[in-house]
Amino acid sequence: MTAVVLYGPPTAGKDTLTAALSAADPRFRLLTKLKQGTGRSTGYRFVTEDELSELREQGRLLVETRRYGNVYAVDRDSVEAPQRRGLVPVVHMGNVADLRALLAATTTQWLRVLLWVPKDVCEARSRRRGDRDTAKRLTAWDETARDLLDSDLRDLFDVVVRTDAVEPETAAKKIVAVLDVQTSARPPGEVRAVLDSAP
Numbered sequence: 001m002t003a004v005v006l007y008g009p010p011t012a013g014k015d016t017l018t019a020a021l022s023a024a025d026p027r028f029r030l031l032t033k034l035k036q037g038t039g040r041s042t043g044y045r046f047v048t049e050d051e052l053s054e055l056r057e058q059g060r061l062l063v064e065t066r067r068y069g070n071v072y073a074v075d076r077d078s079v080e081a082p083q084r085r086g087l088v089p090v091v092h093m094g095n096v097a098d099l100r101a102l103l104a105a106t107t108t109q110w111l112r113v114l115l116w117v118p119k120d121v122c123e124a125r126s127r128r129r130g131d132r133d134t135a136k137r138l139t140a141w142d143e144t145a146r147d148l149l150d151s152d153l154r155d156l157f158d159v160v161v162r163t164d165a166v167e168p169e170t171a172a173k174k175i176v177a178v179l180d181v182q183t184s185a186r187p188p189g190e191v192r193a194v195l196d197s198a199p
């Protein structure tokens with residue numbers, strides 16, 4: 001596999017696992033998404049509406065998401081340029097439609113990872129992290145759970161991790177181990193069991 005996509009609700013550990021992956025193997029690089037709008041800049045490159053339109057016209061936008069009045073996008077170059085240098089881009093996704101759009105738009109072999117936390121752990125993590133918008137995060141957790149339960153889970157994830165049960169370093173090692181191996185997707189029953197299981 002030449003790239004990794006991490007899907008999960010707020011506080012599932014996407015940033016934490018990305019850091020653990022980079023520490024375990026310097027090939028892993030967080031992909032910088034494009035953002036048009038306002039708010040947090042970490043992990044994003046701000047672009048103007050005109051720049052975004054130009055990239056869209058050039059067919060460069062693999063995924064485009066409109067949320068909270070902002071536009072978020074993945075530029076094809078931000079996937080392919082690191083790959084040309086032997087690096088492994090890591091991208092974070094928050095909904096299945098975007099995940100599928102990303103998979104369909106590239107010839108890249110993505111390692112697809114589901115990170116999961118139960119809602120009470122999400123709340124505790126969000127409060128501990130000092131989020132001012134914990135209620136919004138919990139709404140997003142509900143939306144992510146619904147999104148998954150409404151989706152066809154066949155052939156969607158290669159690795160499934162409950163991050164309240166597995167240390168980030170252990171999850172990173174597992175991903176490094178399967179990255180270059182032909183893996184088969186986790187069966188839908190296994191994915192559902194992870195969503196349903198009590199903390």
Ligand SMILES: Nc1ncnc2c1ncn2[C@@H]1O[C@H](COP(=O)(O)OP(=O)(O)OP(=O)(O)O)[C@@H](O)[C@H]1O
Nearest residue numbers: 009010011012013014015016125129163166167168
């Ligand atoms: N495997 C883990 N074990 C224990 N704690 C973890 C684990 N992964 C993440 N955490 C903790 O949970 C909190 C949220 O993690 P992180 O910011 O990585 O999640 P995220 O998925 O990137 O969240 P968001 O999408 O809300 O930005 C952090 O305080 C982190 O220390």
